[in-house]
Amino acid sequence: MRRLDISRLDVLALMRYDACTRCGECTSTCPTGGEAQGVELITPRGKILRLREFYRKQYGLGARLFGPKEIPEDQLKELCSRAYECTICGMCRTVCPAHLDTISMWENMREFLVANGLGPLAxxxxxxxxxxxxxxxxxxxxxxxxxxxxxxxxxxxxxxxxxxxxxxxxxxxxxxxxxxxxxxxxxxxxxxxxxxxxxxxxxxxxxxxxxxxxxxxxxxxxxxxxxxxxxxxxxxxxxxxxxxxxxxxxxxxxxxxxxxxxxxxxxxxxxxxxxxxIDGGKLALGRRVDGKVTFHDPCHLGRHNELYDEPRRILESIPGVKLVEMERNREEARCCGAGGGVKTAYPDLAQKISVLRVEDAERSGADILATSCPFCYQSLKAAIEAKGSRLRMMDLMELVSMSCSDR
Structure with missing residues (x-):
């Protein structure tokens, strides 16, 4: 019988898994589990409940009194597969009423899977x-x-x-x-x-x-x-x-x-x-760059580090640029779909989410979709091309360079 090694699940992680109230607030906002596929096990609640079930079977009170129970190998592999369908975007942390740090939970869960020979994926x-x-x-x-x-x-x-x-x-x-x-x-x-x-x-x-x-x-x-x-x-x-x-x-x-x-x-x-x-007067933006620009907040920049204002201040400093926001922006921004190894292991799923984000940008009325992360850029540009969208994909520094250069 395979006995799971829980040494990689630290005390805080175990407390967080136990603190989940199973309210399901996160399920509809999960970009891969809820929005793109509707698969419960991919959602935060689904992953937590399955891991708690495994823990109880092998380390709970019943296991200590009567011995651990075997966990079917197909269930272990399914949890592993579904766990890696998460982009670790952090949207679940944003909406969690219990304020659980789900970002660290998912990273810790993957360390646990690797330690038990279940991850990473091929x-x-x-x-x-x-x-x-x-x-x-x-x-x-x-x-x-x-x-x-x-x-x-x-x-x-x-x-x-x-x-x-x-x-x-x-x-x-x-x-x-x-x-x-x-x-x-x-x-x-x-x-x-x-x-x-x-x-x-x-x-x-x-x-x-x-x-x-x-x-x-x-x-x-x-x-x-x-x-x-x-x-x-x-x-x-x-x-x-x-x-x-x-x-x-x-x-x-x-x-x-x-x-x-x-x-x-x-x-x-x-x-x-x-x-x-720009604020210190060391960089002058004088050349006009006419266009309506919407900004995609990268998950690692926004929800993971709370950097929302700086990109927008830069855009507002460029003559000719009109900043238009997507309905889902800042801490509620939709993930591009590429993070957490999803684009590598599940490219079709990643592109499906990227297309949804491009559609968000199209509804804003923007001409240009800008971001400040090469991985987001890569994914969103591919989605624009796959969809045949009229949007132009640009990095924020490209726009800045155009405004401060005579080229």
Whole structure:
């Protein structure tokens, strides 16, 4: 009989699972379980009740008095499969009347599944191998990580932070560095930093994956190795500020790295940094960029870190831009569908949710759908193309660069 190892479920996690009142407030707002598929076991309530059932069978009072009961293997596999259909968007935490920290609960549940040999899924294993071999999840050689910078090497001074001290370290992230359709995000971010006269550098080809993908799929120990390596590079750079343009990287470095080691530098998202540059008069936005823009709040930026105002202040600072909100915005924003490893393991489900978000944007009357996360950008752009939408997908830094440049 398989005896579940509950050592990865810490005391707080067990208390939170027990504190769920089963009210079901979260079921209708869950993007994958409630809205997209209507499958109870994917919803927060469904996952919690199933795990509580397993716990009682093997560790409850009855199990202690009469011995643990066997849990059918197909039920274990089903829980694992459904648990990985969650994007860990955090919408359930927003609506939970008991104020349960469901984000940490789902990440902890995946650590539990991995510890018991049930997770991650086969599709996630390929990402793990890619990160182990190439330091990125895209199976691209390390030598290509800084390729994006070649496009602007004659116009923007980007220091090599592994050799020169710099005040600001730009952490590019894997997706913007390697995806040829998204490299413009890295390029335009660097242009904006350069336009403001920022003394900044990057880690070039030495920058490693932040480990977000590993953490969200329950592979804590592998993520710790990446974090330790990057922290060492951060400290050696002498930077006082680390600017991340990827919402996932920002969350990981700011919230998760301190559990591994001290990050001396202040960690900010590029929207915070650029908003401060504008407010401080260091970045002038004078060129008109006419259009109605709606902003998609990335889950890792919004619900996970409560950064809602900065992107909107930036948009309102750009001459010609009219900000129009989707009905579901800020803490109620619909997830793009890609997070938590869902896009990797369940691409059709991820796109279904992305299309719903594009439809939200269309109803706003916007011409441009902007965001500030390369993974959200990647997913929403694919949904726009699949749907044949008239919307134009743009990164926020592209709009800023257009306004502060004479190009």
């Amino acid at each position: 599709a996630h294993e390929q990402i793990v191998k890619s990160i182990e071999n190439y330091d990125n999840p895209w199976m691209q050689p390390r030598s290509q990580r800084s390729r994006w910078s070649k496009r602007i090497e004659t116009e923007v001074r980007i220091k090599d932070a592994t050799k020169e001290k710099c005040d600001t370290l730009f952490f590019v992230g894997c997706t913007a560095a390697y995806d040829p359709n998204i490299r413009a995000m890295a390029v335009e971010t660097a242009r904006v930093l350069g336009a403001a006269g920022t003394d900044f550098g990057t880690l070039g080809n030495d920058e490693g994956c932040c480990g977000s993908t590993l953490l969200r799929t329950g592979l804590l120990e592998s993520a710790r190795t990446l974090a330790s390596k990057n922290i060492g590079l951060f400290e050696n750079s002498g930077a006082s500020v680390i600017v991340a343009s990827c919402a996932g990287c920002y969350k990981t470095i700011r919230q998760d790295y301190p559990r591994v080691g001290k990050v001396s530098a202040k960690v900010v998202h590029v929207t915070q940094f650029v908003n401060d540059l």
